[in-house]
Amino acid sequence: MKRTLLLLFVAVAVIMQAQTSANRFFYELTYKPKTDSARMETEMMVLDITPTKSIYRDYMAVSQDSILKAEIEMMQKSGMFRDISKSIKQPKITYKITKTYPSMKTQYSDVIMSGFTPMAMGYGEDNKFNWTILPETAKIGEYNAQKATTDFGGRKWIAWFSGDIPFQDGPYKFYGLPGLIVKLEDVDNNFSWVLKGNKKIDNYDEYTFTETMSGLSKPITEVPRAKFEKTFSDYKKDPFGSMKMQIPASALNNKLPGQDMTLGEMMREQEKKLKDIYNNIDNPIERPVNK
Numbered sequence: 080m081k082r083t084l085l086l087l088f089v090a091v092a093v094i095m096q097a098q099t100s101a102n103r104f105f106y107e108l109t110y111k112p113k114t115d116s117a118r119m120e121t122e123m124m125v126l127d128i129t130p131t132k133s134i135y136r137d138y139m140a141v142s143q144d145s146i147l148k149a150e151i152e153m154m155q156k157s158g159m160f161r162d163i164s165k166s167i168k169q170p171k172i173t174y175k176i177t178k179t180y181p182s183m184k185t186q187y188s189d190v191i192m193s194g195f196t197p198m199a200m201g202y203g204e205d206n207k208f209n210w211t212i213l214p215e216t217a218k219i220g221e222y223n224a225q226k227a228t229t230d231f232g233g234r235k236w237i238a239w240f241s242g243d244i245p246f247q248d249g250p251y252k253f254y255g256l257p258g259l260i261v262k263l264e265d266v267d268n269n270f271s272w273v274l275k276g277n278k279k280i281d282n283y284d285e286y287t288f289t290e291t292m293s294g295l296s297k298p299i300t301e302v303p304r305a306k307f308e309k310t311f312s313d314y315k316k317d318p319f320g321s322m323k324m325q326i327p328a329s330a331l332n333n334k335l336p337g338q339d340m341t342l343g344e345m346m347r348e349q350e351k352k353l354k355d356i357y358n359n360i361d362n363p364i365e366r367p368v369n370k
Contacts, residue, residue, distance in 0.1 A: 101129045101283035104259065105138065106250045106272045108172075114362045122172055124272070126133050127285065128249055133178045133248050134285055137170035149252030151292065156247040171356055174201075176252060185252050187307075188299045191314045199299040202307045206231075208255045210238075219261045220274060227256055233266040248368060251364060315357040319350050 093153075104126045112120050123138040147167055174189040188201030208229050215226040215237060224239035231253070238249070242258035249260030264271040286296040302310070315361040331343030340348075 099282050100129070101280045101285075102246070103278050103280050104128070104274060104277045107275050108250070109273075110272045112267045112360045120171075122276075124172065124250060126203070126248065127280070127283070128246055128248060129283065129285070131180055132285075133180070133246075135178075135250060136175040137172040139168055139170040140175075140289075141287050143167055147292075148288050169352055169356060170205075173356065173357070178248065178252075178254060183254055186232055186299070186301070189296065189311060191311065192319060197293045197295060199295050199297075199305060200340065201299045201301055202304040203301055204304065206252055206254075208253065210256055212256070222261050224261050224276070225258075227325055232363075234267070234269070234364075236265050236365065238263045250299060269362060295347075315354070318353045318357075319346055322346070 106123045106124045106126065108124045110122075112118070125138045125141065127134045129313050137328055175185060177188070178184070179186070183205075184203055185206055186201055186203045188199050190197050190199050192198070208231060210227045210229050210333045211230065213226040217224055217226070219239050219241070222241040222243050224241045225239045227240060229238070236253075238253065238256065238260050240249075240256040240258040241261045241264040244259035244261070246259045247256060248254045249256070250263060253258065253263060254258055260272075261273070261274040262272065284291075290296050331341060331346070334341055
């Protein structure tokens with residue numbers, strides 16, 4: 080019995096150790112934010128692949144960890160509040176997508192404010208991609224790639240995958256080809272992902288410093304997709320609505336410690352930034368079913 084338990088503990092330790100490293104793939108996402116505009120925008124996205132899951136999100140969400148950590152440590156040492164909103168940029172792509180291996184169950188999540196507490200909310204789904212693999216090949220960057228097509232989210236997609244990278248995964252919710260997707264685009268040229276690089280990350284933590292500090296390093300609140308979309312749509316119209324209900328009107332006029340602005344001014348400034356991000360995009364990757 081003791082020997083069995085020992086083997087179990089060793090096995091768990093090995094698995095946990097394996098999860099401390101990840102392969103990070105950098106994708107340049109070019110997209111049309113507005114359906115009625117020819118303007119295109121570009122963001123760098125990352126797909127972190129570990130032995131048990133992959134995580135897709137805006138690179139901005141993870142690239143500022145060291146800056147934020149240094150700012151927080153400085154405040155702790157000085158005992159003085161500092162407005163770090165100007166040194167920290169808000170990612171334009173706010174959601175995160177996690178695929179669990181080997182089932183490939185996909186979890187889409189985003190963060191909303193519930194009073195003063197940020198809460199990760201999302202939905203889970205089991206997507207099945209019906210890929211058509213074609214004989215056409217091409218060189219995408221440094222990789223030998225092969226063409227495949229599929230329909231998803233009301234759009235037709237062309238993917239290029241490379242067997243040189245033995246991960247059956249890809250950007251956003253896409254997966255299921257015999258190699259990593261190194262290029263993906265819809266036929267109407269609304270969205271395009273191109274692999275731009277990769278690196279190995281040791282001592283990997285799937286949660287950013289921001290998530291850990293704000294209590295988001297825990298399982299998300301998972302609800303049916305329709306409920307999530309309704310909740311998030313309402314939240315985008317008034318991001319700090321639930322917070323404002325808990326703050327006395329008189330407190331909004333109080334100056335922040337060591338700052339020239341009041342609490343109300345800071346909240347309005349941050350709310351405007353969030354609304355600008357949310358209102359900037361009305362061309363979703365997955366078209367609504369009723370359109």
